[in-house]
Amino acid sequence: MENVVTKQSIPLLTPYKMGRFNLSHRVVLAPLTRQRSYGNVPQLHAVLYYAQRTTPGSLLITEATGVSDTAQGYQDTPGIWTKEHVEAWKPIVEAVHAKGGIIFCQIWHVGRVSNKSFQPNGQAPISCTDKPLMPQIRSNGIDEAMFTPPRRLSTEEIPTIVNHFRLAARNAMEAGFDGVEIHGANGYLIDQFMKDTVNDRTDEYGGSLQNRCKFALDIVEAVANEIGPDRVGIRLSPFADYMESGDTNPQALALHMAESLNKYGILYCHVVEARMKTMGEITECHPHTLTPMRKAFSGTFIAAGGFKREDGNEAVDKGRTDLVAYGRLFLANPDLPKRFEVDAELNKYDRSTFYTSDPVVGYTDYPFLDSTAS
Numbered sequence: 001m002e003n004v005v006t007k008q009s010i011p012l013l014t015p016y017k018m019g020r021f022n023l024s025h026r027v028v029l030a031p032l033t034r035q036r037s038y039g040n041v042p043q044l045h046a047v048l049y050y051a052q053r054t055t056p057g058s059l060l061i062t063e064a065t066g067v068s069d070t071a072q073g074y075q076d077t078p079g080i081w082t083k084e085h086v087e088a089w090k091p092i093v094e095a096v097h098a099k100g101g102i103i104f105c106q107i108w109h110v111g112r113v114s115n116k117s118f119q120p121n122g123q124a125p126i127s128c129t130d131k132p133l134m135p136q137i138r139s140n141g142i143d144e145a146m147f148t149p150p151r152r153l154s155t156e157e158i159p160t161i162v163n164h165f166r167l168a169a170r171n172a173m174e175a176g177f178d179g180v181e182i183h184g185a186n187g188y189l190i191d192q193f194m195k196d197t198v199n200d201r202t203d204e205y206g207g208s209l210q211n212r213c214k215f216a217l218d219i220v221e222a223v224a225n226e227i228g229p230d231r232v233g234i235r236l237s238p239f240a241d242y243m244e245s246g247d248t249n250p251q252a253l254a255l256h257m258a259e260s261l262n263k264y265g266i267l268y269c270h271v272v273e274a275r276m277k278t279m280g281e282i283t284e285c286h287p288h289t290l291t292p293m294r295k296a297f298s299g300t301f302i303a304a305g306g307f308k309r310e311d312g313n314e315a316v317d318k319g320r321t322d323l324v325a326y327g328r329l330f331l332a333n334p335d336l337p338k339r340f341e342v343d344a345e346l347n348k349y350d351r352s353t354f355y356t357s358d359p360v361v362g363y364t365d366y367p368f369l370d371s372t373a374s
Contacts, residue, residue: 011316012309012324012340015057018300019230019267021102021178023323024057026316027337030304030325031061031106031181031235035355036363037078040066042088045359046078047095052334052364056100059323061233061270064108064183067168068161070126071189072118073110076357080105080171081164089175097176104233105172106181107165111189112150113243124151126161128193128215129200133244155203158215161189166222169232179231182219185272187243190216194238194257195247209249209256216257220264229265233302239274239288250274251288258296269297270325273305291320309340335368344369 016023066072066079079085096103112133114125127150169180184190192198193215199206224232238254247253274288294301303321312324330336332349353362
């Protein structure tokens with residue numbers, strides 16, 4: 001039998017100081033939509049789900065959490081815009097803290113990735129544009145509901161949406177979270193504003209690269225002012241084309257955002273690798289890397305996008321990132337850092353249960369290393 005690998009022997013399991021937070025390793029739980037927050041209210045089964053994936057000194061990022069009643073686009077995704085939401089998150093946060101973990105709430109607005117059935121009074125979803133989104137088929141073969149054509153936000157309405165993010169951040173602090181991650185990736189509202197294949201505005205929020213990024217940076221500024229920049233992260237996917245949100249010059253977008261974020265002194269920038277052009281699909285042949293963006297950003301850098309143990313170790317070892325976020329592997333392996341430590345075989349994830357509403361199956365029933373023999 002092979003010797004057990006010691007914890008300090010692989011780069012992923014070395015300690016890291018992220019601002020005020022002392023991390024014991026670099027394996028981050030990526031934000032993963034789970035659709036088990038019935039009626040947009042976090043449930044008690046999420047206490048076990050997050051606690052299972054917590055180790056002392058670990059960083060967890062929650063599933064995307066809506067900032068307002070217009071932010072929803074999927075069934076049973078959580079919110080943080082009401083008092084009820086705040087109270088429902090508290091036991092989840094407390095369970096993570098009880099095990100010595102650090103947890104950030106990812107706050108989002110889906111923009112045009114929605115249907116009028118998710119919107120208050122059956123109204124049209126909002127976006128930077130009125131261009132509709134084509135119907136999508138999820139990777140598990142389930143047809144998405146037809147997307148309702150969006151309504152273009154007026155210039156005067158935009159500060160209200162920015163304020164929703166600010167209030168959501170304040171609510172996250174009240175719920176006990178250690179910080180928030182602004183979801184500026186994957187074709188949702190902030191990404192829609194940033195990408196030139198979507199944003200067709202002619203006001204101060206459209207046209208030039210600087211103008212297209214203004215909405216994102218307005219939100220960063222508002223959230224940082226509300227809760228402190230040392231508790232704020234942002235997720236970006238400049239090279240991706242999720243939900244028909246691509247950019248014709250992603251490298252320029254990546255660098256502009258990295259350099260602009262430095263002005264606000266936020267804690268971290270969490271970026272999806274260029275190899276992840278679409279959801280769940282890895283293409284190894286791509287012209288871009290995250291290295292220029294990583295060098296330009298002065299805070300902690302988190303990379304995500306189909307990493308395994310080996311390339312995660314290499315990315316940290318070569319200085320291409322500080323931390324690595326794992327999604328599907330962490331979903332299926334609640335003790336992922338331990339498995340990485342001893343180089344154990346990993347559980348296979350079941351894609352068909354990613355988005356079911358069951359409170360156990362595909363959620364908290366993946367076995368731990370020490371229970372696989374039973």
